[in-house]
Amino acid sequence: MTDTSFDVVILGGGPGGYVAAIRAAQLKLNVAVVERENLGGICLNWGCIPTKALLRSAEVYHLMKHGDAYGLSAKDVSFDFAKVVERSRKVSKQLTDGVKFLMKKNKITVFDGTGKLNGAGKVKVEKDGKPVADLSAKHIILATGARARVFPGLEPDGKLIWTYREALMPNMMPKSLLVVGSGAIGIEFASFFRTLGAEVTVVEVLPRILPVEDAEISAFAQKAFEKQGMKIKTGATVKALKKGANNVTATIEAGGKTEELTVDRVIMAVGIVGNVENIGIEGTKVKVEKTHVVIDEYGRTGEPGVYAIGDLAGPPWLAHKAMHEGVLVVEKIAGVKGVHPMDVKNIPGCTYCMPQVASVGLTEEAARANGREIKVGKFPFIGNGKAIALGEPEGLVKTVFDAKTGELLGAHMIGAEVTELIQGYTIAKTLETTEAELMATVFPHPTLSEMMHESVLAAYGRTLHF
Incomplete structure (x- = not known):
């Protein structure tokens, strides 16, 4: 030793x-x-x-x-x-x-x-x-x-009921799948298996999916996922999982009603x-x-x-x-000089589903709850030339500013490659950039990043291309 x-x-x-x-x-x-x-x-x-x-x-x-x-x-x-x-x-x-x-x-x-x-x-x-x-x-x-996280009665067994580990190394492609939890992990697996053709149902106990995201982005995401054929049940709870020989029957409760759903596999994604x-x-x-x-x-x-x-x-x-x-x-x-404490408001979050979701800072709801007087700007992907050329016209960029100081409070995106775009707003927040600097910044054309500029302009009634 x-x-x-x-x-x-x-x-x-x-x-x-x-x-x-x-x-x-x-x-x-x-x-x-x-x-x-x-x-x-x-x-x-x-x-x-x-x-x-x-x-x-x-x-x-x-x-x-x-x-x-x-x-x-x-x-x-x-x-x-x-x-x-x-x-x-x-x-x-x-x-x-x-x-x-x-x-x-x-x-x-x-x-x-x-x-x-x-x-x-x-x-x-x-x-x-x-x-x-x-x-x-x-x-x-x-x-x-x-x-x-494991809930009593809903314990993963590694065969029919998976955690992220089994979902990453599945021994079969399920034809039907229940995903319990709609945070980043749950939605990413739901998106993967649905794109490959599985019938996917997502159950979320809270009123909306991707609950940490801005409400408008969550609603946009749900509409996009349902258009792809994903079934989403919010305000719902999985009460029991009954394992069969090669399937699982879930008892789901929502709105005072109970239903049963039989699927090939279940992925538990209810936190850590x-x-x-x-x-x-x-x-x-x-x-x-x-x-x-x-x-x-x-x-x-x-x-x-x-x-x-x-x-x-x-x-x-x-x-x-x-x-x-x-x-x-x-x-x-x-003993390095100038070490700054972590500011969680400047940490971006990304979900790599299709369409992608990314955000940093306060949501519109949180900003209002904090007593802030705010200005909100939005710009849709359909107004961007690069997005149309890519064949990715569905998406939204949203920015939230303090109306009095111009401070960028938050930025929220859904659409193609937004997980790469969000860092621009993250840098802006770290540098305590205001709307004035963002408006004065030259964004390259044609790029998806132009929507970031347009969203800032939109918050102040100056959008150019929509």
């Missing part, structure tokens, strides 16, 4: 953990990462990356089937489901191998095992119940992530819970609320020298938030 001393020890090698480690190494800190499964964490192995590979295959398939709209023709368009899944896994492996390379390049020590706090400044590492190393460090960063168990926080001053570790604006827990980042530290549960937190915490540890 190895006994080693480091400046920083990080429990978890996901996006938050491995990025924190790289930044620590850049700042000449001696750093170690403890990872029990795969470097890259859920994001690279079971989340962000492999889902995007699946969705890209579905998008290409969709375009091939609709080639006649572009003056093209393709006969006998089909897909090999096993190869679609295989490509997704290859993409994931390429990136996780890349993380391993980055660890070696930056001379970061990686321990294969489970890390656990073992007294002040101490971490015990074990593998399969056997001791691997006793580590010591002045600073310990908890980055153990989260896992799928933090991995706070078995990391040694019992008996420490680390506080946990709603399965997440409580931190201050610099990632510090109540226990001196112990920090938490990423999904473990609460919403928004996004890889880019975890990465930014990792850098922030390490720079604070290293």
Whole structure:
């Protein structure tokens, strides 16, 4: 068993953990990462990356089937489901191998095992119940992530009732599918399987799908999904799941009425819970609320020298938030000057369904609820030349400004490639840009980004192309 001393020890090698480690190494800190499964964490192995590979295959398939709209023709368009899944896994492996390379390049020590706090400044590492190393460090960063939430009576079994893991490596293409939950994870899987031809039903307990998004964007998305043939039930609850030999019958309650729906498979996408168990926080001053570790604006827990980042530290549960937190915490540890606390209002969110959804900042409803006097601008994709040329005329860009100061409070988009466009507004918010600077900015033509400019103009009654 190895006994080693480091400046920083990080429990978890996901996006938050491995990025924190790289930044620590850049700042000449001696750093170690403890990872029990795969470097890259859920994001690279079971989340962000492999889902995007699946969705890209579905998008290409969709375009091939609709080639006649572009003056093209393709006969006998089909897909090999096993190869679609295989490509997704290859993409994931390429990136996780890349993380391993980055660890070696930056001379970061990686321990294969489970890390656990073992007294002040101490971490015990074990593998399969056997001791691997006793580590010591002045600073310990908890980055153990989260896992799928499970409700009693609706437990996934990995065969008929899936979590995101089974949905990423299915052994069959279901003809019918029930997705429970309409957040980003649920909607992305619903979009993927529907595009490939499955009969998909989405059940959401809240009054609308994509509930964290602006209400107008959610309504637009629901209309688009239903046009594609997706069935959506909002204000509904799955009361029971009865498993058959090769199908599942769900009991769904909505509006005081109950119905049964039989499908090939069910995907549970009802949120996540933090991995706070078995990391040694019992008996420490680390506080946990709603399965997440409580931190201050610099990632510090109540226990001196112990920090938490990423999904473990609460919403928004996004890889880019975890990465930014990792850098922030390490720079604070290293004494870098000018480190700014995280501002969650400047963190963009993206959902890679078809059409894509992206946003940053306050929704219109939230801005009004905050007592703000606001100006709202909107611009539809149908008014944009590039969108029409792409054959993607369905979509909307919406901006929300403070009427008194011109501050950009929020931006909300739905349509082709909006997950790439949203960063423009994110930069604007970070720089505290007002409508005046955005109006004075020259946007290239012809591009989808012109709609961002037009939406700003629309908020002040100056739109040009609609």
